[in-house]
Amino acid sequence: MAVNLEEYFRTVFEEHLQTVPMPEEDLRTGTTRILDKRREIKYMDDVLRNQKEEFEAKKKSLEQRRDELRKKEEKLKDSLLNFNKYLKDNDAKQARGLKKAEAEKALVREREKEVQQLQRHIAALLTKKEKMQKRVSQNRIYWSFLDSVLKSSKKFEDIGKLIGRFETLVCMREQLLKRQSTVESEREREAVQLRRYVSERSSALLHYNNTLSQLQTELDTILSQALRWESTWNHIQATAAKETLLLGQIKIVTLNLYHMTGRVTSGAEGFNVDDTLDQLDRIQLYIQKRADIVRDLGSDKGSIKASDHA
Template identity: 40%
Template sequence: MEFDLSEYFRAAFDDKLLVKMPDREDDFLTSATRLLEKRREMTEVEQALNSQKEEFQMKTESLQQRRTELEHKEEKLKDSLFKFDKFLKENDSKRKRAMRKAAEERQLIVQKEREFLCLQTENAQLKCRKEALLHRQEKNRIYHLYLQRVLEKTEEFQEVQEMIDRFNTLMVTQDTLLKKEMENQEQIEKEKARLLHYQEETRSQILEHNNQLAELQGNLEKARAVVLQWESSWAQIQNTAAENTLRLGRIRMATLNLFQTITKQMRMKTDISVEDTEEQLEKIKICFVDLEAIYKDLKKADLTSQTPVIPTPN
């Protein structure tokens, strides 16, 4: 056979046997509507299976005829191989080509047999699927009966399709509300994240300000300690200055008293100011120098008068 039998059956299976998957808009159909759809699909599947069986029988007969022809050709080829053995030995290349062709034909036969087995397996699988669909149809029949009973008891709807449309509308509304809720939840999460980020930044700023405050308090304590130290030093300086001032006042008073006493005793006339302590000290110094000189002269004269006169021997 020159056509691909497996591709043919696969195309036929895709066109007639496969059950189409419902679109998203059919996801909301009730089991009763699906049951009616499955019944129609099962009828189409049965018709397709019958047609497929006929085609399969014809292809099987054609395959058997082809196999017989190939066997006949193989017999003829063997006869030709025996008759032209000497010629084939002389033309080894031609013999190899003929053998390769025969091998290819054998391989084709093996391949077709494998395809035949695959088709048998596929046929068995389709039968099993048919039984499963029939079982599913029988199982889903209760939903159709349930919808019929609901329709009989309600006055709002006149047909099952109206209930289905109402259900689909509610489902769409529910999906819309769920999407809106998810969007709101995402917005809430974003706001929570922003709040946490703001809180972290605020904590960081507070911590930074606390550190700065602690550092400034430390600097303030240091400054206070320095101020206290300088205040203590200033008080000490003031105390020392007061003592020095008092001592200086006493010295000046003592100097003035001593100067006045000396001038009074020595009857000296002077125009030195009462506030000019340095000049007063200078006069006192000169006076003490003079007194020291007088004391030395007096002491020397006293020593001279007390020394005995030793007569000089003749």
């Protein structure tokens, strides 16, 4: 605040210095100038003092005004807080009142619904009462009949026992009917099972018959093939007998040829009689040797004849 006052006074002083008329220097002396300056300074001091006093007064007035405004503001805040609290309390009371009114309305509606339900229930009970009264009036004849039966019969002491006996008989009848129904159901189930079993056995028998027919067909085919193979085997045996006979004849001829070559079949130089292949080899060797001898003799005769002619 002191800095602001100093700036303020300096500014005012400079403004007054600028506004004070300055006399011409050539018309005044030095003393006059000094006196003028002192008067100016005194004047300026007075002006500054007056302005300072005015400023202080304004400052105090402003501070008082500010304090008053602050107090009024606090009062206004308190008033606003109290008013807000009053409004909140009023809203809460109003909300509670509305809620209570709604609850009372809901309770009234619920009571009205209960009254309507009770009225409907009473109406239903009255209707049922009328129906029961009609049934009582209609069934009164049966009561009279039971009373007459009770009087004419000595087995029952009162109508309650007669009705109890009747209910027992009805219960037994229902049990017998249930038993009969159960037996019928079991019989139907067993009949269904029997039909299913017969159907399954028939299907199995048909399957077995088909299988037997297939097996019989296969057996006939196998027997036919067996006969064909038996005929083939007989033919093979007959052919083998012929070939065996031919082989025996070949062996005999070979053995005779072997003997004709001068070979023996016993002793140290003997040969196995059954080894026909070796015999044929030896016969072939014998024939080759004889052919070589004949060829040599023919060549010798030719050379002799040539020498005779010469």
